[in-house]
Amino acid sequence: MTFGEAIRSGxxxxxxxxxxxxxxxxxxxxxFVLLVSIVTAILDAALFPFGEFSPLNTIAxxxxxxxxxxxxxxxxxxxxxxxxxxxxxxxxxxxxxxxxWFCFKGTEGPNRFGPDPLAT
Numbered sequence: 001m002t003f004g005e006a007i008r009s010g011x012x013x014x015x016x017x018x019x020x021x022x023x024x025x026x027x028x029x030x031x032f033v034l035l036v037s038i039v040t041a042i043l044d045a046a047l048f049p050f051g052e053f054s055p056l057n058t059i060a061x062x063x064x065x066x067x068x069x070x071x072x073x074x075x076x077x078x079x080x081x082x083x084x085x086x087x088x089x090x091x092x093x094x095x096x097x098x099x100x101w102f103c104f105k106g107t108e109g110p111n112r113f114g115p116d117p118l119a120t
Contacts, residue, residue: 023105079107080111
């Protein structure tokens with residue numbers, strides 16, 4: 001999956017918590033969120049130099065929050081884990097576990113959450 005396809009998929013499945021997301025889709029989404037965050041932080045610094053509040057970065061973060069959670073849940077589905085496992089991120093140390101899980105390859109072939117997203 002290319003960068004553009006991953007971003008398109010993230011926005012098309014804005015609240016789609018079913019199905020599977022390949023590693024490339026997830027990590028391209030993370031890269032996109034990071035780039036948007038950097039750009040909005042620079043714009044906030046240029047437009048609001050004396051304020052501690054960064055409205056553009058906050059708005060972008062709120063817009064990208066729900067599709068980011070959806071992509072993460074679909075990534076868990078790709079590894080045949082229930083999406084509820086995403087809640088371990090709230091423990092702090094669970095974020096490390098999720099980071100490690102998201103680096104692993106998903107299950108090959110169909111699993112209980114749908115067909116393999118990388119199947120040709």
